[in-house]
Amino acid sequence: MKSGFIALVGRPNVGKSTLLNGILETKVSIVSNKPQTTRNNIQGVYHEDGYQMIFIDTPGIHKPMNNLGKHLNRQALFSLEDADLVLFLVDVTAPLGKGDLFVIEKLKAANKPIILILNKVDKINKDKVLEIITDYSKTCQFEEIIPISSLKQKDIDYLISVLKKYMKDTKKYYEDNQITNQSDEFMITEFVREKVFELTKEEVPHSTACFLQNIEIKKDVLVIDVDIIVDKENIKKIIVGHNGSMIKEIGMRARHDLEKFFNKKIFLNLFVKTVKDWREKESCLTEYGIK
Template sequence: MSKITKTAVVSVVGRPNVGKSTLTNKLVGQKVAIVSSKPQTTRTRITGVLSRGETQYVLLDTPGLHKPRSRLGDYMCKVVTDTVSEVDVAVLVVEPIPNIGPAEESLIAQIKQHHMPAILVINKIDTIKKEELLAVIATYAAAHEFDAVVPISARTGEGVEELLTEIDKYAIEGPQLFPEDMVSDQPERQLVAEIIREKMLRLLDREVPHGVAVGIERWNEREDGLVEINAVIYCEKASHKGIIIGKRGAMLKEIGQQARADIERMLDAKVFLELWVKVKEGWRNNQYQMRNFGYEDQ
């Protein structure tokens, strides 16, 4: 096994639902960040780690920059702005649209303010024609002189190797930050809680998942290899509790089955997963409760 002699710390930034987590997972080679079609899926800064050859790439997948409507929203935006200023290179992920929105303008302003090397990644190129791509490149070139522009499809993997080649230019000589077999700095409990939340984002109405948090109450690894996990889903309204449980418990059962399949793959073990639902009104604006769920810990 080759020795790691260089590291590149990379922030992956952009507005919600642009494909940052899909890209992070594709670069790492397995799932470290949850993915859904709903905005604000990622709430904290998730570190993905890729060790290849002499270089270790540390990828900081950040929440999408949006207009905050709660203390949790404020926290998510602060994570993004803090991350932009403390890395070797920023990767700005954008939609293939020849128009720069407020979130992109804000991120470009931060990149300029910190004199940060930045790579523009135009995602979802599998959804447009090549000539449309030129208009997008021209629009962003007029706004900022990016160090590189890499068109990709995070979904299919097209252009991802080219992006890694560009990121490699910013790797610096230095000690190995993580063990070579490590793909994320998130503890297993947190990854499991996030997987459960991902299934809710995919299965439930738009307004319900943003008011949920997941806490792991019990984790027991039995001698026969079975992992017993009890998780509590906290929601903000009694009406949401009914939606999450569903008719005769059907929705909660579906969330549990889909989550368990992913958790078993991640842990490489058989899992017994038990889910409970409790109401915690207004937790997104309660600093103490947010800290309990792993937010606002810096």
């Protein structure tokens, strides 16, 4: 058995969670087109004969605007301590900027081998890729530079073949059928939160957290109660929507994913609650499973 821990690190929205899901061919980490979707370090395990690669998906590193943001950055950087190898993901459609340089400095300080992943190459011309490689090569000594498209599953197999070379551990960390360290309870709240991120915009998704109130089996149906926490009354109105249309849509989409995940009929009750300034409160971050 060859194994190792691989941290997926980068700015928000570059495609870290999309890459993890693509490698595992299963959704273990929620994805959206809004920055700061991921709020926890999520382990996803890739199994192949004789190999166990443990990927750590992390929150995007950004300039924090509140206590939640500071905590997300801390989480991401914390993943470096466990990692044998770092995949530094960048979005090739965004120019190399201060945010990336900040992440690169943190990565250098961690002193781990770094592979630069140029993601979203489906969106640009091949010629541009060479230019980007030249720019990034000036900033850091990368072990390898690999252009991929996580969304289109382009060159993921090649990436896996490269990663095999870096698997030096011999310990088996997970059972063969286990693909994540996240609990079913966590997955439930994440599926709901993903739909909030999908359906709302601007400040709304970021001011939302989800909390599992109750889960029980009644006959063959899994009955799940989830609180959607918001930090202002006007955001509560947006989440509920006109005549409850938004909350209904969030519920329908989340239930669809949950039924697929649990392979069971689901009855999902959603409740919207206002908790003022929850993003600043340590106790709330702990209660909602972020800290």
